[in-house]
Amino acid sequence: MSRMTTWTITPQAPGSPVAAALWRAYYTEVSDRWYLLYEGHRTDPAELERGIAADPGAELAPPRGQLLVGWYDGTPAGSAGVRLLDPETAELTRVFVAEDRRGKGGAALLVAAAEDAARALGARRLVLDTRGDLVEARALYARLGYTETGPHNADRYAEHWFTKELETVN
Numbered sequence: 001m002s003r004m005t006t007w008t009i010t011p012q013a014p015g016s017p018v019a020a021a022l023w024r025a026y027y028t029e030v031s032d033r034w035y036l037l038y039e040g041h042r043t044d045p046a047e048l049e050r051g052i053a054a055d056p057g058a059e060l061a062p063p064r065g066q067l068l069v070g071w072y073d074g075t076p077a078g079s080a081g082v083r084l085l086d087p088e089t090a091e092l093t094r095v096f097v098a099e100d101r102r103g104k105g106g107a108a109l110l111v112a113a114a115e116d117a118a119r120a121l122g123a124r125r126l127v128l129d130t131r132g133d134l135v136e137a138r139a140l141y142a143r144l145g146y147t148e149t150g151p152h153n154a155d156r157y158a159e160h161w162f163t164k165e166l167e168t169v170n
Contacts, residue, residue, distance in 0.1 A: 006072075006073070007070050007071065007072055007077075007104070007105065007106050007109050008070070008071045009068050009069070009070050009071075009109060009110060009113040010068065010069055010071065011066055011067065011068060011069075011117075012067050012068065012069040012079075013061065013067070014056060014057035014058060014060045014061055014067045014081075015056060015057070015058075018069055018076045019057065019067055019069065019079065021076065022069065022076060022078070022079045022094075022096060022098075023052065023055075023056075023057060023079070023094065024052055025096065025098060026079065026094060026096035027048070027051055027052050027055075028043070028048060029096075029099075030131070030134070031043040031047075031048060031051060033133060033134070034131070034133065034157065037133050057081065057094070059083040060081040060082070060083055060093070060094070063121075064083060064084045064121065065081065065082060065083035065084065065121070066081065066082050066114075066117040066118075066120075066121065067079065067080075067081045067094070068080050068081065068110060068113050068114060068117060070097065070106045070109060070110045070113075072101045072104065072106060077097060077098045077100075077101040077106060078095075078096055078097035078098060078101065078106045078107065078110050079094050079095070079096050079110065080092065080093075080094060080095045080096075080110035080111060080113065080114040081093045081094040081114065082114045082117050082118045082121065082123070082126070084121050084122070084123060085127070085152075087122060088122070088123060088124045088125065089123060089124075089125050089126075089127060090118035090121060090123035090125075090126050090127075091126070091127050091128060091152075092111065092114055092115075092118070092126045092127070092128040093128065095107065095110060095111060095114070095128075095137065095140075097110070107140050108140070108143075108144060111140070111141075111144055112144075114126075115164075115166055118166060119166055119168075123166060124165065124166055125163055125164065125165050125166060126146075126163065126164050126166060127149075127152045127161065127162065127163045128141065128146070128161070128162050128163075129151075129152070129153060129155055129158035129159075129160065129161045129162075130158070130159070130160050130162070131157055131158070131159050131160070132159040132160060138160055141162045142162075144164075145164055146162035146163065146164045147162060147163060147164070148160060148161065148162055149161050149162060149163045
């Protein structure tokens, strides 16, 4: 008999232990990928700690943002956040699924939940940025209807920018 496992998406306070652990996993992975690609080594631990501490995610808290956690079979396994940039535009950020839970549909569910959260904040469009080496992310966004566009920020690591108009849900 096979056991059914499912994803559940719930709001989470950015400073909660669950959110902090997922942020650490996300930041470690993307930082290590960059350093391994461009400098041949993992992130210096002290630099990693400074980077994590510098961005606790406070902008992902209501009333102008929302952090979502994806739980797979009851275990926190991913995240996605949105924050308002202006009354009609929200930014999608921190989209992450733990490596051992990838390929199980969680990323698309997290992005869909983030789109719903952005609508609830009043946004009519979502924007995001990502790096060139994060090819999986770029493929995900394209598959979910995001189109590549010009820069909306000056983030030093951003190489690709995407946008999506949010359909009104009745």
